[in-house]
Amino acid sequence: MSLDWTALGQVAAVSLAVTVAVVAVFALGVLGLARHEGARAEGDGTSAFGFAQAGLCFLACAAVVVYGICLIVPQFH
Structure with a gap:
C-alpha cells in the first residue's frame, strides 16, 4: 500500500x-x-448595515456547508 503524501497534504x-x-x-456575521x-x-x-x-455572512457559511454536503452525498451527483 502506498500513500500519495502530497495529495494528503494538499x-x-x-x-x-x-x-x-x-x-x-x-464571526463577522456575529459581529454584524x-x-x-x-x-x-x-x-x-x-x-x-449590521x-x-x-445576513450575507451567514448566507455564505450556509452555502459552504451545502456545497460540502453536495460533495459528500453521492445521490446529489
Whole structure:
C-alpha cells in the first residue's frame, strides 16, 4: 500500500484553510448582529448595515456547508 503524501497534504491544507475562513466569516456575521443590536439600542438609524452584514455572512457559511454536503452525498451527483 502506498500513500500519495502530497495529495494528503494538499487536502489537509485546503481543509484547514476553508475551516478557518468559514469560522472567520461566521464571526463577522456575529459581529454584524452585535452592531445591529447596539445601533438599535441606541436608537441609531444605521442598524440595517449590521443586519445586512450578518445576513450575507451567514448566507455564505450556509452555502459552504451545502456545497460540502453536495460533495459528500453521492445521490446529489
